[in-house]
Amino acid sequence: MxxxxxxxxxxxxxxxxxxxxxxxxxxxxxxxxxxxxxxxxxxxxxxxxxxxxxxxxxxxxxxxxxxxxxxxxxxxxxxxxxxxxxxxxxxxxxxxxxxxxxxxxxxxxFTLSEAVDGAGAGYSTVFGVIVGTGCGGGVVVNGQLLHGPNAIAGEWGHNPLPAWDASKDGPAQPCYCGHENCIESYISGTGFTRRFNQANSHQLHAETIIAAVDAGEASAIAHYQHFIDAFARSLASVINVLDPHAIVIGGGLSNVERIYQDLPSVVEKYIFSDSLRTAIVKAKFGDxxxxxxxxxxxxxxxxxxx
CATH class of the missing domain: 3.30.420.40 (ATPase, nucleotide binding domain)
Structure with missing residues (x-):
């Protein structure tokens, strides 16, 4: 078959x-x-x-x-x-x-694929994250997709950014869903790029911004550090509720290798535990x-x- x-x-x-x-x-x-x-x-x-x-x-x-x-x-x-x-x-x-x-x-x-034979294979509970044009997600438990009565399981991108503060996170960000300060507006590839360009009067792509981070450009580094902090706050809220064994990241920003070194220690600061045992890994099959x-x-x- x-x-x-x-x-x-x-x-x-x-x-x-x-x-x-x-x-x-x-x-x-x-x-x-x-x-x-x-x-x-x-x-x-x-x-x-x-x-x-x-x-x-x-x-x-x-x-x-x-x-x-x-x-x-x-x-x-x-x-x-x-x-x-x-x-x-x-x-x-x-x-x-x-x-x-x-x-x-x-x-x-995406989540089902990675849980079956991808980067999440062998983990009982897998939360899949897409940080691309938008910020979607899904949940697989023991090889089965989690479904609910509203058909929105895993739609974490339209939760408010946890602990949003204008002094730290900048001006409020409207979202197409009708709310403000959705996670998607901050950590999707679109949000990451738009906010940097708004703050610096540029028209750069995400790849160029990351290259500027690697080159040591101060404004790019500050923006990337905020992105990691916002990403960590957002994942911590999921971990506190779901406690997944693995989080698998896909989408355009998943190809930024430094995320996997920088993100876990910041997530650990925000979760309700003294240590982080959830694996945070890059998708095996990409697109x-x-x-x-x-x-x-x-x-x-x-x-x-x-």
């Missing part, structure tokens, strides 16, 4: 086909059709049909997307591929394909974690909440 994973992005769709051991047998990428829901469906099914033509074995289907699936109605919400909002993609695909289809948020898929996690959905996730 093979496992087809599909990752739906704002600009592209990616498909991978894994066997039971996680070995990759196929990878395909195509543009995402965003003009209409019908066009999106036709494009996605054409991709799945092409995979069917390439192998003789059956395969399960799991899909990760940048949105949430309402556990009561089954309708998609908060998706940046706007034509999917308000649609029951799972039901529609199941009917057209004649087989079960499993859906989950892309951050959940491929989400689509791999989607492939594992049918075998490792309950239908409830998907």
């Amino acid at each position: 093979f496992h087809l994973g599909l990752d739906i992005g704002g600009t592209k769709m990616e498909a991978v086909l894994l066997d039971n051991s996680g070995t990759l047998h196929l990878r395909e990428r195509r543009p995402t059709c965003k003009e209409s829901y019908q066009g999106f469906m036709d494009n996605l099914i054409a991709l799945i049909d092409d995979v069917k033509k390439s192998i003789t074995d059956d395969f399960t289907i799991g899909i990760g997307l940048p949105g949430a699936i309402d556990p009561h109605s089954g309708l998609i919400k908060n998706c940046n591929c706007l034509v999917l909002n308000g649609e029951n993609l799972q039901s529609d695909l199941t009917q057209r394909l004649g087989q079960p289809v499993f859906l989950a948020n892309d951050a959940d898929c 491929s974690s989400g689509v791999r996690g989607a492939a594992w959905l049918p075998t490792l996730s309950s239908q409830r909440g998907l």
Whole structure:
């Protein structure tokens, strides 16, 4: 049996086909059709049909997307591929394909991938963190995704930054969700870059800011140190509630290697314990974690909440 994973992005769709051991047998990428829901469906099914033509074995289907699936109605919400909002993609695909289809948020898929055979493998409770364009998250306990009645498990990026103080954290940051000072506004790649450029009247990318840190530039170092402190406060609040065995970090900022040396000691200052035993590690599969996690959905996730 093979496992087809599909990752739906704002600009592209990616498909991978894994066997039971996680070995990759196929990878395909195509543009995402965003003009209409019908066009999106036709494009996605054409991709799945092409995979069917390439192998003789059956395969399960799991899909990760940048949105949430309402556990009561089954309708998609908060998706940046706007034509999917308000649609029951799972039901529609199941009917057209004649087989079960499993859906989950892309951050959940990232976490599932890393918990199964990635950097979080072997840990009982894994909290997955994405610090990229946004700041998503997911929770896997004993190999199972954690789901709740609101379909927002792991959405720590829209909690307020703990112990926010204007004298330390700067002016209040509005968030697209309608609140102020969300964690995402401070530690996502977007927030990290925007706040530095606002304070220094620059137009630099995150990579350039980190290079300035490595070069010893004072304003970049101060900004990075604040980022680590805000990141640590945010993770400490999760550890105090969930006490995960491992935190796996993905997204663009996860590639900054110095984070893994600098972050743990600061987290330790904020948690309700005299020492930090939670492993804080970089994602093993990087940008491929989400689509791999989607492939594992049918075998490792309950239908409830998907």
